[in-house]
Amino acid sequence: MVHNNVLHQNAVIGFVGIGVMGKSMAGHILSKGHKVLVYTRTKEKALKLVEQGAVWKQSVAEVAQEANIVITMVGYPYDVEEVYLGENGILAHANEGTYFIDMTTSTPSLAIKIYETAKQKGMYSLDAPVSGGDVGAKEARLAIMVGGDHDVFEACKPLLEIMGQNIVYQGQAGSGQHTKMCNQIAIASNMIGVAEAMVYAKKSGLDPETVLKSISTGAAGSWSLSNLAPRMIAGNFEPGFFIKHFIKDMGIALEEAKAMGMETPGLELAKQMYDELAEKGEENSGTQAIFKLWE
Incomplete structure (x- = not known):
């Protein structure tokens, strides 16, 4: 399959996890005029983004059903597992052809598991943890380290460039982690x-x-x-x-x-x-x- 730039006219980007880093990262995507759906456990954290035009969703499943690209930035590997592989998670509710970018720092083995499960369902997954802290997120200067299929990385790179500056493809799934x-x-x-x-x-x-x-x-x-x-x-x-x-x-x-x-x-x-x-x-x-x- 040939992967085109994910930021086409009809791109709907889901962002799950609006914390210290996520709020700035989602904000940059929104500021470029893209449609952004947001979900986070504490709704108050997302209110500013909603005021700026993001669309609030009641659950991870709702984000997955509507978005054709889903970015996650949550806390711990068990959060990543629940968000992707749980019965109300992304992989159970997303449509075929959806792209996933997990930017949480998590385990390489979990990144591989998500990649393989996505592949079986005709979906595409990258592990893309970041470095640069709150300042890097605010200034869109994050270092982003990416694992997954190279063609999927190339398709998602324009989206990653909205959030970071030093974006490097590291190799197969798990390599980013x-x-x-x-x-x-x-x-x-x-x-x-x-x-x-x-x-x-x-x-x-x-x-x-x-x-x-x-x-x-x-x-x-x-x-x-x-x-x-x-x-x-x-x-x-x-x-x-x-x-x-x-x-x-x-x-x-x-x-x-x-x-x-x-x-x-x-x-x-x-x-x-x-x-x-x-x-x-x-x-x-x-x-x-x-x-x-x-x-």
């Missing part, structure tokens, strides 16, 4: 380093903001240092990315690494530290709240 695990592993140890550096700056009597001016553009530079260290210094621990979701991601990465016979000491340490934060009631704070472990 494996790439996101590489991303989370790199961030895990980096977050410890960023927090330690900021605490060290403070304790040595330096001005952390001035220190950042020197180190953020040098060899120590990273997205976390540029974007999250200023939040640490300001005492702003609002979530760009929830600690509870980061713990979930690190858990997936640890399981996948273990299955491959690989040791991940940096990842293990970071997970222990974030688990400690969650036990202290910080699970709904942003990942930069790791800074509080030194206070």
